[in-house]
Amino acid sequence: MKLIGSNTSPYVRRIRLLLVDTPHDFVHLDIYGEGRDELRRNNPTLKIPVLKDGDQEIFDSRVIARYLGEKLDHPPLTWEQENQLTLIDGANDSCVTLLLAKKSGLDVDADVMFWNLQRERIMTTLRTLNAMVESGQFAQWNYPAICLYCLVDWVQFRELVDFTGVESLIAFRDQHRAHPMVAETDPRNA
Ligand SMILES: N[C@@H](CCC(=O)N[C@@H](CS)C(=O)NCC(=O)O)C(=O)O
Missing domain, CATH: 3.40.30.10 (Glutaredoxin)
Incomplete structure (x- = not known):
């Protein structure tokens, strides 16, 4: 493979x-x-x-x-886990859009509809994921938790989001640093 x-x-x-x-x-x-x-x-x-x-x-x-x-x-993912992936991907896709726009020299902080929509989606999905972490929905190290880890760690590495109000996501990331291959795949070492 x-x-x-x-x-x-x-x-x-x-x-x-x-x-x-x-x-x-x-x-x-x-x-x-x-x-x-x-x-x-x-x-x-x-x-x-x-x-x-x-x-x-x-x-x-x-x-x-x-x-x-x-x-x-x-085991196949449950519908709740599929929804978790959709939330994670919603935030991740908008963050990729912001990063590519920044790399293209665009002002992503401008008050225009396209950037506002991305930022709004990022924050609504991150707030929802933050609440899910707090209610124990990402307690197991399974595929949705892996995806959330990769999102949070990458967003912080790229400095795309202010984590004020969604600090449980950072705590979640910090709790899971020791899993196999997590350190080896850290984008900061790329
Ligand atoms: N839905 C895709 C998204 C993959 C994706 O956006 N990957 C980024 C890298 S982080 C990419 O290839 N971007 C290239 C581009 O947007 O031109 C997946 O889950 O694999």
């Missing part, structure tokens, strides 16, 4: 943590630089992660997780 991604992407990190006990090759690509041709060859959506298992190619972390879940005999 081969996982194509980058060593900073939170979407890739979640699959690396899911594959912790599964032998695989990890290929890091600089998707905005010299790795872009390789990305073009591997995924027309031009996004990472991509999983290759023999002749089977799988795009999108959510589908990769479902594929691996079936292959590795993990």
Whole structure:
């Protein structure tokens, strides 16, 4: 099995943590630089992660997780867990949008509808996730918890969000630093 991604992407990190006990090759690509041709060859959506298992190619972390879940005999996610992933992905997608806009030299703090919508979504989803953490819904180190960890740690690393009022997310992150492969996949070491 081969996982194509980058060593900073939170979407890739979640699959690396899911594959912790599964032998695989990890290929890091600089998707905005010299790795872009390789990305073009591997995924027309031009996004990472991509999983290759023999002749089977799988795009999108959510589908990769479902594929691996079936292959590795993990129990399927409950509808509540699917909703947790949708909340995490909602925040994560808007944060990626803000980061790419910043890297493009745009003023993401401007009071304009597009940036306001991203910031509003990020804060409504993070507040909901913060309350879920406080009510014990992320107590187990399972796939949704892995995804939340990767989101929070990456958002803090990229300095995209003020965590005032959602500090339980930081406490959650700090509690889970010691799990296998978490330190090895830290985007700060990329
Ligand atoms: N829904 C996708 C999102 C993946 C995604 O947005 N990955 C980012 C890297 S963190 C990416 O490839 N961005 C490239 C781009 O937006 O041009 C998934 O879950 O795999």
